[in-house]
Amino acid sequence: MxxxxxxxxxxxxxxxxxxxxxxxxxxxxxxxxxxxxxxxxxxxxxxxxxxxxxxxxxxxxxxxxxxxxxxxxxxxxxxxxxxxxxxxxxxxxxxxxxxxxxxxxxxxxxxxxxxxxxxxxxxxxxxxxxxxxxxxxxxxxxxxxxxxxxxxxxxxxxxxxxxxxxxxxxxxxxxxxxxxxxxxxxxxxxxxxxxxxxxxxxxxxxxxxxxxxxxxxxxxxxxxxxxxxxxxxxxxxxxxxxxxxxxxxGAKNHLMVLPDAHPDMTASNVAASMSGCAGQRCMAGSTMVGVGAVDHIVQKLVDEARKIVPGQNLGSVISKEAKERIEKHITEAEAAGAKVLLDGRGARVEGHEDGYYVGPTVVDYVTPDMRIAQEEVFGPVLAILRTNTLDEALAIENANPYGNAAAVFTQSGSMARYVMDHANAGMIGVNIGVPVPREPFSFGGWNExxxxxxxxxxxxxxxxxxxxxxxxxxxxxxxxxxxxx
Missing domain, CATH: 3.40.605.10 (Aldehyde Dehydrogenase; Chain A, domain 1)
Incomplete structure (x- = not known):
């Protein structure tokens, strides 16, 4: 040893x-x-x-x-x-x-x-x-x-x-x-x-x-x-x-992305939020809610996520059991009709073949009833849900039993304020994917x-x-x- x-x-x-x-x-x-x-x-x-x-x-x-x-x-x-x-x-x-x-x-x-x-x-x-x-x-x-x-x-x-x-x-x-x-x-x-x-x-x-x-x-x-x-x-x-x-x-943090969001900043922030610390943090943005026409941002997000490489700028998950559980979430979502845009299952790192790695994964067209949308995955996996309005996105966020964090990506001050007032979470981000307060402001969520x-x-x-x-x-x-x- x-x-x-x-x-x-x-x-x-x-x-x-x-x-x-x-x-x-x-x-x-x-x-x-x-x-x-x-x-x-x-x-x-x-x-x-x-x-x-x-x-x-x-x-x-x-x-x-x-x-x-x-x-x-x-x-x-x-x-x-x-x-x-x-x-x-x-x-x-x-x-x-x-x-x-x-x-x-x-x-x-x-x-x-x-x-x-x-x-x-x-x-x-x-x-x-x-x-x-x-x-x-x-x-x-x-x-x-x-x-x-x-x-x-x-x-x-x-x-x-x-x-x-x-x-x-x-x-x-x-x-x-x-x-x-x-x-x-x-x-x-x-x-x-x-x-x-x-x-x-x-x-x-x-x-x-x-x-x-x-x-x-x-x-x-x-x-x-x-x-x-x-x-x-x-x-x-x-x-x-x-x-x-x-x-x-635990947490199930929702990142609400509006069509007017800055594409590059949003893509890099969302990718970092879902993959940082291999997604093993209660502030991870594990769920993105795209409001309206956001395909252009989703594509940039996938491009950003491809730059995240296991063993280089992406660490391992904590155990073999965690790796198996995370990959099962992806497989179940795909079988239920979701579309895997970037697949991190089966990741291997040369020289560390026995390590516990999951590559960055982006799963689109997830529905609220899927397990990947409800449970804390705790891995470098982003589930993308689609809505037509911000109120629909907030309804999804507010329906989840957790209340750690929520974020909105937009260039509209009024839309940002609306989310700040209506999101049911203890920590809110505006164009920030991991809204952790810095000292002396305290860390803590709501609900479960x-x-x-x-x-x-x-x-x-x-x-x-x-x-x-x-x-x-x-x-x-x-x-x-x-x-x-």
Whole structure:
């Protein structure tokens, strides 16, 4: 194996879980085993929570400006090791190097935002009556947990780690067992930056450890990113145990293309949206809704998609099972009457014949009842539906159960505004195929793309990771007493 066996990280040390089953870790680029990961259970989680609880009083008592200094140093370490971190992401996830590097760059931006917290959580103070003062301050929750997915092994942990820790919490991170390598490197760099032992702990595992996190009485809040099916289960289980929870699920994002859209810009944006990260992102534009006469744009789109080559500027999908599932969606759509304009089935990369590749695929004349139009494909596949009016396109978008993102491509400000007002999604793009907000604006969708209050990043995350403490004081016994004092 290229990498040593993955271990849990507890109280600042990598530790064996001798009683845990081991799972092979594959590189999707080659299909080869590169490491193993323990599938830990409740006993390992108990040790991690104990370590976090032990250090929480000292960590939360540290002034936030001192906690931030650690993350300033951490940011420079991310920059120093960017190539090595990107290489690791590429190997365990299958992204292209440029995509992996962009993931680390986003982690740096998320860390930068956390360093601004002292300016964002200033308390409130008011003399509410003569001699009586009221104060509101934000306080950490305690020990919290973050359950991360396979598609962004470096970025998504940074959706939660910097903000939650800077705000004074201690954390248990549960990475995806499919991509467990990056998490350990994050822990090493945070320790190098000066993070006290026990503030961040990592426990690896599968369903059993997720259930244990939801049930553990020592964990106050849980964040989750993954499929909608599992997000619902996590949200219900965590909140039934009286925890805060925000659980992000899947998506079916619609890109509405009007005839007046700029052809070149639209074609390049839609192609990038559907194929970036091999389509394995909840912001992927997996469905295009062509409104009216858009054949000229569709042709340019296909031409752009032909430039996307597996093994060059298109990475692999995560597993053999994912490849088979994605290709089945294409085959079923074709059998149901859709027209495959560009076919990525059976893709092979020379030298990596056992890798898990699907080429860029464009499927036209898809109807709303087809499975490819309803389900999250999570691959480099674009389904094109046709409508006569924008209202018909919006009806398709609004009928889908998800609500992560929607976009419109047009040169008409009024049409763009109409979509902004009527699309049933939490993130909207105008001539942008992947409308991810940049910090300090928060990431989060609607409907079955998110369960729970607050968003997972940006300013909104402050509400999730803290609680309010209200204090009223009076020091002047000589002051007149009334109903307010």
């Amino acid at each position: 290229k990498y040593p066996a993955v271990r849990n990280y507890v109280a600042g040390q990598f530790v064996e879980d001798a009683g845990a089953r081991a799972l092979d870790v594959y590189s999707p680029l080659t299909g080869g085993v590169i490491s193993t990961v323990p599938l830990s259970g409740a006993a390992a989680l108990d040790k991690a929570v104990e370590a976090a609880k032990a250090v929480f009083p000292a960590w939360s008592a540290m002034p936030i400006k001192e906690r931030v200094q650690i993350f300033y140093r951490y940011k420079t370490l991310l920059e120093r090791d960017m190539k090595a971190l990107a290489d690791l992401v590429q190997e365990e996830n299958g992204k292209t190097f440029d995509e992996a590097r962009a993931e680390v760059e986003k982690a740096i931006e998320l860390t930068e935002f956390a360093c601004s917290m002292p300016q964002l959580i200033q308390g409130e103070f008011l003399e509410v009556s003569k001699g009586v003062e009221a104060r509101v301050e934000r306080k950490p929750l305690g020990v919290v947990a973050s359950i991360a997915p396979f598609n962004f092994p470096n970025m998504v942990p940074h959706w939660t780690i910097p903000n939650a820790l800077v705000l004074g919490n201690c954390m248990i991170l549960k990475p995806s067992e499919v991509v467990p390598l990056s998490a350990g490197r994050i822990a090493e760099l945070l320790k190098e930056a000066g993070l006290p032992d026990g503030v961040l702990n990592i426990v690896h595992g599968d369903r059993e450890i997720v259930e244990a996190i939801c049930d553990h009485p020592g964990i106050e809040a849980v964040s989750f990113v993954g499929s909608t099916k599992i997000a619902k289960v996590v949200y219900i289980r965590a909140t039934s145990n009286l925890k805060r929870c925000v659980a992000l699920g 793309s998110k369960f729970g209050a607050c968003d997972i990043t940006g300013k909104s995350s402050i509400e999730f990771w803290t609680q309010l403490k209200k204090t009223t004081t009076k020091w002047n016994p000589e002051s007149r007493v009334n109903w307010m004092s």
